[in-house]
Amino acid sequence: xxxxxxxxxxxxxxxxxxxxxxxxxxxxxxxxxxxxxxxxxxxxxxxxxxxxxxxxxxxxxxxxxxxxxxxxxxxxxxxxxxxxxxxxxxxxxxxxxxxxxxxxxxxxxxxxxxxxxxxxxxxxxxxx
Amino acid sequence: xxxxxxxxxxxxxxxxxxxxxxxxxxxxxxxxxxxxxxxxxxxxxxxxxxxxxxxxxxxxxxxxxxxxxxxxxxxxxxxxxxxxxxxxxxxxxxxxxxxxxxxxxxxxx
Amino acid sequence: xxxxxxxxxxxxxxxxxxxxxxxxxxxxxxxxxxxxxxxxxxxxxxxxxxxxxxxxxxxxxxxxxxxxxxxxxxxxxxxxxxxxxxxxxxxxxxxxxxxxxxxxxxxxxxxxxxxxxxxxxxxxxxxxxxxxxxxxxxxxxxxxxxxxxxxxxxxxxxxxxxxxxxxxxxxxxxxxxxxxxxxxxxxxxxxxxxxxxxxxxxxxxxxxxxxxxxxxxxxxxxxxxxxxxxxxxxxxxxxxxxxxxxxxxxxxxxxxxxxxxxxxxxxxxxxxxxxxxxxxxxxxxxxxxxxxxxxxxxxxxxxxxxxxxxxxxxxxxxxxxxxxxxxxxxxxxxxxxxxxxxxxxxxxxxxxxxxxxxxxxxxxxxxxxxxxxxxxxxxxxxxxxxxxxxxxxxxxxxxxxxxxxxxxxxxxxxxxxxxxxxxxxxxxxxxxxxxxxxxxxxxxxxxxxxxxxxxxxxxxxxxxxxxxxxxxxxxxxxxxxxxxxxxxxxxxxxxxxxxxxxxxxxxxxxxxxxxxxxxxxxxxxxxxxxxxxxxxxxx
Ligand SMILES: [Mn+2]
Ligand SMILES: [Mn+2]
Numbered sequence: 001x002x003x004x005x006x007x008x009x010x011x012x013x014x015x016x017x018x019x020x021x022x023x024x025x026x027x028x029x030x031x032x033x034x035x036x037x038x039x040x041x042x043x044x045x046x047x048x049x050x051x052x053x054x055x056x057x058x059x060x061x062x063x064x065x066x067x068x069x070x071x072x073x074x075x076x077x078x079x080x081x082x083x084x085x086x087x088x089x090x091x092x093x094x095x096x097x098x099x100x101x102x103x104x105x106x107x108x109x110x111x112x113x114x115x116x117x118x119x120x121x122x123x124x125x126x127x128x
Numbered sequence: 129x130x131x132x133x134x135x136x137x138x139x140x141x142x143x144x145x146x147x148x149x150x151x152x153x154x155x156x157x158x159x160x161x162x163x164x165x166x167x168x169x170x171x172x173x174x175x176x177x178x179x180x181x182x183x184x185x186x187x188x189x190x191x192x193x194x195x196x197x198x199x200x201x202x203x204x205x206x207x208x209x210x211x212x213x214x215x216x217x218x219x220x221x222x223x224x225x226x227x228x229x230x231x232x233x234x235x236x237x
Numbered sequence: 238x239x240x241x242x243x244x245x246x247x248x249x250x251x252x253x254x255x256x257x258x259x260x261x262x263x264x265x266x267x268x269x270x271x272x273x274x275x276x277x278x279x280x281x282x283x284x285x286x287x288x289x290x291x292x293x294x295x296x297x298x299x300x301x302x303x304x305x306x307x308x309x310x311x312x313x314x315x316x317x318x319x320x321x322x323x324x325x326x327x328x329x330x331x332x333x334x335x336x337x338x339x340x341x342x343x344x345x346x347x348x349x350x351x352x353x354x355x356x357x358x359x360x361x362x363x364x365x366x367x368x369x370x371x372x373x374x375x376x377x378x379x380x381x382x383x384x385x386x387x388x389x390x391x392x393x394x395x396x397x398x399x400x401x402x403x404x405x406x407x408x409x410x411x412x413x414x415x416x417x418x419x420x421x422x423x424x425x426x427x428x429x430x431x432x433x434x435x436x437x438x439x440x441x442x443x444x445x446x447x448x449x450x451x452x453x454x455x456x457x458x459x460x461x462x463x464x465x466x467x468x469x470x471x472x473x474x475x476x477x478x479x480x481x482x483x484x485x486x487x488x489x490x491x492x493x494x495x496x497x498x499x500x501x502x503x504x505x506x507x508x509x510x511x512x513x514x515x516x517x518x519x520x521x522x523x524x525x526x527x528x529x530x531x532x533x534x535x536x537x538x539x540x541x542x543x544x545x546x547x548x549x550x551x552x553x554x555x556x557x558x559x560x561x562x563x564x565x566x567x568x569x570x571x572x573x574x575x576x577x578x579x580x581x582x583x584x585x586x587x588x589x590x591x592x593x594x595x596x597x598x599x600x601x602x603x604x605x606x607x608x609x610x611x612x613x614x615x616x617x618x619x620x621x622x623x624x625x626x627x628x629x630x631x632x633x634x635x636x637x638x639x640x641x642x643x644x645x646x647x648x649x650x651x652x653x654x655x656x657x658x659x660x661x662x663x664x665x666x667x668x669x670x671x672x673x674x675x676x677x678x679x680x681x682x683x684x685x686x687x688x689x690x691x692x693x694x695x696x697x698x699x700x701x702x703x704x705x706x707x708x709x710x711x712x713x714x715x716x717x718x719x720x721x722x723x724x725x726x727x728x729x730x731x732x733x734x735x736x737x738x739x740x741x742x743x744x745x746x747x748x749x750x751x752x753x754x755x756x757x758x759x760x761x762x763x764x765x766x767x768x769x770x771x772x773x774x775x776x
Pocket of ligand 2: 449
């Protein structure tokens with residue numbers, strides 16, 4: 001065992017919730033769960049300040065990524081252009097605590113699909 | 129303005145026509161989230177890169193709206209289709225109005 | 238355990254230990270997690286090894302008499318002594334120490350003589366865990382493994398020497414350090430060779446390395462900031478597919494995942510024939526079959542060598558024969574060449590190593606999910622020497638046992654040696670203490686093996702608690718008590734904590750082995766009472 005990570009400070013301002021952000025992204029349209037979008041993230045973050053994630057959705061025009069467990073949930077919105085190869089992108093994100101990271105894709109037919117991936121942010125220490 | 133902001137990009141120099149190539153980008157930047165406090169308890173103001181935009185010969189490849197949850201030294205990896213010889217333009221937009229740009233040519237054989 | 242020693246040893250012979258009916262056309266030899274124990278040791282296997290989720294009641298989560306029954310092992314027999322805990326101290330007097338690299342060398346040479354087409358593979362945790370490995374910064378083990386002729390390794394504690402030293406030692410090695418799951422942090426590209434193809438007896442054998450996935454979490458990431466690890470299942474599949482595309486006849490994964498992680502991975506990554514499993518220190522006498530993959534676990538501290546004979550035909554594993562060879566040091570003749578090297582390595586330190594620091598009334602051991610008597614002693618030393626209310630000691634699975642009698646400096650280093658052994662003293666709120674305990678418990682008892690880091694529960698001194706391993710994170714730990722006041726832990730109060738092996742850079746304090754040595758010297762003879770302060774519930 002060891003000492004804790006420094007937690008992100010809470011901001012007093014009213015932040016939009018993950019649900020509000022998703023509704024904004026979809027214009028209130030229905031969001032299916034599962035097939036059509038993948039979100040790849042490590043099971044346990046090696047460092048909560050830089051967690052590698054990868055999103056992919058074939059034919060998607062946009063993918064929204066949220067970290068609902070952060071003091072402010074928005075992470076990024078990827079818009080794929082005409083010359084995008086596979087509709088995938090990887091980046092590194094901050095996670096304040098263990099949570100389900102969420103990805104919502106707008107598919108080629110205009111429908112929306114979401115998925116999530118649990119990432120554990122741990123204190124660390126000990127071992128075999 | 130953030131100091132020593134320096135973009136680095138990995139793009140193949142050559143490709144075959146319509147090949148899908150892998151691109152990786154890094155830019156040194158603190159990405160101050162606006163969520164942290166200094167030792168006196170004052171909130172450190174937000175100062176981030178809020179947009180990353182990639183084009184090839186003027187056509188869009190990727191456009192990312194970035195929030196403070198993107199880590200220090202933002203990293204992106206993605207794929208682009210290369211229909212002809214030309215130039216990638218990578219542009220990062222800072223909260224403070226600064227714009228950082230990097231260009232890379234690809235020869236299609 | 239009442240056999241006279243001479244009689245028991247007559248009953249055991251080297252020929253019998255090495256007896257094996259050759260099978261097939263390829264032999265794998267596996268050793269792992271020696272933790273740099275060059276000389277034979279006593280090592281008591283766990284009395285508690287709780288499996289959760291699908292692993293409940295499954296090997297290796299079967300211990301003691303249940304283990305003996307499962308494998309048809311007679312109580313009091315050599316196998317019972319080697320693989321289970323009952324009557325350990327008595328049986329230890331009968332059967333003696335186990336391991337020692339000079340004995341391992343004899344066994345390896347004998348297998349190679351019978352099977353020239355053998356591959357010797359080292360699962361890692363090889364450079365760490367002893368006085369000499371720390372003094373020589375891993376070089377002693379590189380020399381020993383070079384002489385033994387190990388052909389590939391993977392790693393865990395090796396990285397706690399820091400990136401620069403790891404690279405220096407790799408230069409000295411006659412074998413590659415394989416790690417398909419080791420990537421550079423900056424560009425996310427492979428940082429180590431993922432695999433190597435060996436050609437032997439007309440076969441092409443692909444060996445993939447898998448380093449410990451949670452190195453930057455379980456150990457100080459600031460010592461190797463260039464590298465990222467992780468399970469990276471898709472990467473493993475890709476490397477296996479690449480080897481298959483190269484037309485190899487057999488794929489072997491040399492893994493430091495830990496057994497439950499390997500079990501899950503075997504069911505999800507297609508095309509691995511054999512997983513040689515390390516990290517969780519399990520001695521499993523028979524291969525565990527998952528689909529068409531066999532998992533071999535070869536114990537720790539040099540106690541065992543696994544021999545696996547395989548019949549490989551037309552790119553397929555058609556059959557196997559296996560033996561977990563126990564290294565009884567009184568029975569197996571030391572190899573003179575290796576014994577010479579070990580003597581040379583130890584010579585400058587021999588006087589320091591042999592110095593008697595004090596005596597123990599009881600058996601000192603560590604292995605098990607919760608505090609062992611060695612852990613209690615280390616916690617007592619921290620409480621006393623660092624004037625703390627609560628002591629925290631890492632739940633590592635390494636460290637040899639000590640029979641009642643003398644405790645030497647070498648014994649102390651066997652259970653404490655590391656590159657970040659500073660014994661810190663700090664204050665922590667009751668609330669934070671609970672968070673730490675819950676966090677560590679989840680890293681061991683999470684139902685999904687991919688969230689498990691191996692190791693055992695953090696050892697505590699001055700603190701009592703109740704744990705339900707089967708509960709969810711946040712609900713496992715209850716009834717935390719400050720023992721000296723017999724009072725519940727107050728979330729709002731601060732407590733003085735002593736601990737060691739912090740993963741944080743800049744941790745200050747005396748080295749833990751000095752703290753323990755000072756304490757034992759003052760005590761003269763240490764008596765550890767049974768630890769009744771931890772209650773395990775749930776089912
Ligand atoms: Mn180990
Ligand atoms: Mn290990």
